[in-house]
């Protein structure tokens with residue numbers, strides 16, 4: 001039997017760029033990163049307002065690639081943290097989800113544009129739009145929801161798309177099913193998040209505001225000091241949020257969000273840069289230790305992933321502190337485009353059913 005051919009456009013919007021790729025079944029046909037002018041983006045008060053600009057940039061890019069949109073079977077966008085807690089897997093983007101992201105968004109992050117762009121482009125072509133393994137996937141066990149303040153229950157917000165994709169790959173390498181394993185995954189990009197995937201379920205995590213600092217985020221800071229800073233007169237809501245997300249971590253200490261640039265400084269003998277970068281590894285390792293307690297230390301494998309996992313310096317520092325817990329697998333980069341395409345491919349093939357997003 002001839003296999004049906006599905007072409008899928010995947011869209012992954014970040015704070016400074018929009019990554020797109022086109023897949024034909026499992027095969028990536030091409031991938032492009034569209035860089036946006038930061039000054040242009042900063043004119044928009046909320047990310048949803050960037051929709052026309054980013055859509056046009058995608059269409060222009062596909063035109064340059066000589067790719068005819070009429071070939072597409074579906075569009076798949078990254079599902080952001082602006083959604084309320086959702087299930088893992090696929091959701092078909094519908095008007096209720098669009099309304100939620102535009103008017104009742106939980107967190108204003110570029111990834112929310114994944115659903116909006118997919119829906120807009122899909123509608124124009126009369127093809128379905130999906131999100132897959134959204135940042136807002138929430139499978140936390142009850143005890144993990146407690147924070148110390150009943151009015152501030154913990155919620156799950158992490159790099160689920162890449163985490164689940166690499167967990168599946170590593171399990172396959174180990175000749176096991178994810179359902180047989182306890183896996184700790186740490187994603188290190190502009191933000192760092194870690195999770196514990198217990199027999200396939202992401203039961204607890206360390207989000208980007210409750211753990212290690214990262215290239216551009218402050219991570220966990222002592223909360224009384226944060227309250228003082230917020231009321232010091234130096235900040236409004238926007239600038240305080242920006243300080244912890246965007247201007248925190250390596251940016252705050254070293255004036256750059258580039259781990260690569262920091263490594264250059266270290267190679268040139270900058271001892272302060274080394275201390276700060278080592279501090280990030282130290283905090284990542286501490287977080288992994290914390291998550292190991294969730295499964296009483298019975299961890300089968302620890303995975304380090306994301307762009308910063310390309311760094312030998314960073315992964316060696318972390319590994320030397322956590323390898324007593326379990327073997328460490330380095331899976332550098334992010335598998336997000338592939339995960340978006342393969343998830344939706346399973347839906348189109350009828351191997352997986354997309355969830356329906358309903359009013360929350």
Ligand SMILES: Nc1ncnc2c1ncn2[C@@H]1O[C@H](COP(=O)(O)OP(=O)(O)O)[C@@H](O)[C@H]1O
Pocket residue numbers: 014015188189190191215257258259260261306307308309310311334
């Ligand atoms: N080969 C590398 N070694 C170390 N760090 C890297 C490497 N490549 C990219 N990075 C760092 O990864 C961070 C960006 O991660 P990325 O996943 O692209 O960002 P985002 O999470 O915003 O999508 C930057 O600090 C960048 O310098």
Ligand SMILES: CCCC(=O)OP(=O)(O)O
Pocket residue numbers: 014081111135157158159189190191192193207208
């Ligand atoms: C909080 C997890 C989602 C996230 O931070 O994504 P980016 O690193 O892409 O900003």
